[in-house]
Amino acid sequence: VLDLIARRIGRLESERVVLPETAGRVLAAQIRAEVSVPSFDRAAMDGYAVRGEETQGASPARPVPFRYVGATRPGRRCEIVVGPGEALEITTGSALPQGADSVVRVESTRKEGETVWVQEPFPPGRHVGRVGEDIETGTVVLEGNRRLRPQDLAVLRALGITSVDVIRRPKVTVIITGDELIAAGNPGRVFQIADTNSVMLEALITRDGGRPWVVGPIPDDRDRIRAEITEAANTSDVLLISGGSSAGPEDYAPGLIEELGKLVVHGVALRPAAPSGVGFLGQVPVVLLPGNPVSCLCAYDFFAGPIVRVQGGRAREWPYRTQVLPLASALPSSLGRTDYARVRIENGKLEPLSISGASILSSTTRADGFVVIPAQVDEYPAGALVTLWLYDLD
Numbered sequence: 001v002l003d004l005i006a007r008r009i010g011r012l013e014s015e016r017v018v019l020p021e022t023a024g025r026v027l028a029a030q031i032r033a034e035v036s037v038p039s040f041d042r043a044a045m046d047g048y049a050v051r052g053e054e055t056q057g058a059s060p061a062r063p064v065p066f067r068y069v070g071a072t073r074p075g076r077r078c079e080i081v082v083g084p085g086e087a088l089e090i091t092t093g094s095a096l097p098q099g100a101d102s103v104v105r106v107e108s109t110r111k112e113g114e115t116v117w118v119q120e121p122f123p124p125g126r127h128v129g130r131v132g133e134d135i136e137t138g139t140v141v142l143e144g145n146r147r148l149r150p151q152d153l154a155v156l157r158a159l160g161i162t163s164v165d166v167i168r169r170p171k172v173t174v175i176i177t178g179d180e181l182i183a184a185g186n187p188g189r190v191f192q193i194a195d196t197n198s199v200m201l202e203a204l205i206t207r208d209g210g211r212p213w214v215v216g217p218i219p220d221d222r223d224r225i226r227a228e229i230t231e232a233a234n235t236s237d238v239l240l241i242s243g244g245s246s247a248g249p250e251d252y253a254p255g256l257i258e259e260l261g262k263l264v265v266h267g268v269a270l271r272p273a274a275p276s277g278v279g280f281l282g283q284v285p286v287v288l289l290p291g292n293p294v295s296c297l298c299a300y301d302f303f304a305g306p307i308v309r310v311q312g313g314r315a316r317e318w319p320y321r322t323q324v325l326p327l328a329s330a331l332p333s334s335l336g337r338t339d340y341a342r343v344r345i346e347n348g349k350l351e352p353l354s355i356s357g358a359s360i361l362s363s364t365t366r367a368d369g370f371v372v373i374p375a376q377v378d379e380y381p382a383g384a385l386v387t388l389w390l391y392d393l394d
């Protein structure tokens with residue numbers, strides 16, 4: 001299934017977005033500097049602009065006198081040309097005046113009337129930020145596919161860029177199905193349950209860079225579900241259907257995908273998400289997620305997450321950090337089946353939480369993360385060093 005996803009899913013096209021809204025977005029293409037930063041030679045210290053070679057040999061005992069000829073400040077054009085033996089007061093960020101090539105630190109001077117005594121040599125170039133010192137015209141400042149950091153936005157702004165092309169965020173429609181489900185805020189009857197999958201899926205989709213759009217909960221009504229699937233296929237980049245993904249009398253999703261498109265996978269050797277499915281409606285990938293909350297989380301992470309991330313230009317891999325730790329007790333599995341086991345860290349060891357029980361939602365909140373027992377492994381014995389995938393991203 002993962003191979004199929006790797007082969008069939010590509011990143012979406014780009015869209016132009018104004019700079020302040022691009023943090024965290026994926027840059028579509030490389031950015032090359034078309035200007036230099038800074039674009040003028042500037043003072044990097046508060047002090048005096050002078051001809052550096054004239055400060056040669058200066059010391060506190062033998063200070064060199066300069067004639068004070070005025071002052072300049074950042075953001076202004078300086079009309080004064082610094083001539084031989086002259087010093088112009090300057091502050092950090094000011095354009096270096098013509099004639100000067102060095103900035104004497106104010107701490108190394110003494111001013112007496114119109115004379116500035118320089119007590120230390122400041123050779124040409126000292127405390128001067130040259131044109132292009134930060135960024136030279138023509139250099140690649142950011143590579144394509146990069147997730148933009150706050151400071152990246154600053155660099156782009158420094159180059160005079162006001163908007164950039166970023167990968168479009170996939171619109172992910174989630175159809176929540178189930179006769180027994182009640183929407184948020186409704187009191188419900190004793191035989192009804194809260195729809196818990198929608199909030200979880202919305203957060204997962206957002207985490208992965210998608211734009212979630214929840215439909216439902218809607219009842220297990222074939223025509224109603226068909227209508228929502230048809231609508232979603234025309235308006236979404238990805239479709240997720242929660243519930244009714246198995247083979248029960250009210251499990252309509254698999255048959256509908258087969259009818260309206262192609263159901264490529266149905267049933268996966270994965271516990272607790274065996275009744276998962278993957279298909280396509282035209283070009284739109286569809287993932288059938290079991291209704292059981294733990295299965296739903298597991299199926300999302302295995303099959304839906306990679307699709308959302310890849311479409312949005314992110315890495316296919318899980319965003320979870322890992323840690324390798326020994327198991328406090330054995331993690332049973334069975335050959336040919338992959339298991340997704342919630343575990344807790346206790347005294348530096350991994351304690352399995354109920355591995356069965358796809359409906360025990362709180363096992364995912366009590367857990368620090370999960371361990372995947374691959375298909376070719378029959379069980380992980382106590383003491384085995386295994387990889388823990390941490391639910392917390394940072």
Ligand code: AMP
Nearest residue numbers: 178194195196197243244245290291292
């Ligand atoms: P299903 O996948 O429709 O067979 O549902 C399997 C189990 O998950 C049943 O116990 C459902 O009540 C439960 N379930 C289905 N959808 C949801 C949901 N959105 N939120 C919470 N539990 C659900």
Ligand code: MG
Nearest residue numbers: 178243244291
């Ligand atoms: Mg159901």
